[in-house]
Amino acid sequence: MPLPATGCSHPAPTTDTDTERWVASDESGWDGEQLLNGSRYLVYASVAIDDAQAAPVVMQLREKAGTRQAPELKFRQFKDRPLRRAVLRELWGTGGALNGRCSVYLVDKEFAVTVRSSTCFSRN
Numbered sequence: 001m002p003l004p005a006t007g008c009s010h011p012a013p014t015t016d017t018d019t020e021r022w023v024a025s026d027e028s029g030w031d032g033e034q035l036l037n038g039s040r041y042l043v044y045a046s047v048a049i050d051d052a053q054a055a056p057v058v059m060q061l062r063e064k065a066g067t068r069q070a071p072e073l074k075f076r077q078f079k080d081r082p083l084r085r086a087v088l089r090e091l092w093g094t095g096g097a098l099n100g101r102c103s104v105y106l107v108d109k110e111f112a113v114t115v116r117s118s119t120c121f122s123r124n
Contacts, residue, residue: 013051022050028075035109042107043075049101057097061087 014022025046031038049057062068065084067077078084091098 015052016050021048023048029109036113040109042109043104044107045102045104047098047102049098057091060097061091064090
């Protein structure tokens with residue numbers, strides 16, 4: 001069962017091939033030019049999985065975590081709930097369906113701006 005394309009930038013279900021792998025990515029916390037006027041952190045994450053492989057993973061995640069949000073899952077539904085965090089650890093951990101397929105970059109925007117500003121000023 002493929003994942004629905006609703007709200008996605010890809011018009012049809014994705015499929016890995018012998019020569020290509022589908023990688024989905026998303027960001028959270030980008031506030032445009034007002035870098036420090038919103039959330040403190042910027043998160044950019046990706047997962048290498050096509051829709052055919054992702055559909056049963058998402059269904060299992062919804063079932064184990066007891067979440068029904070559609071069409072996409074949001075981390076905020078998991079972060080403050082120990083049972084749901086455990087489900088994510090299982091999924092991402094050794095032997096989990098997404099082990100080795102995910103990348104997450106977390107940027108503390110206040111630190112990044114401070115470091116970048118001090119580097120710029122030291123060159124003048």
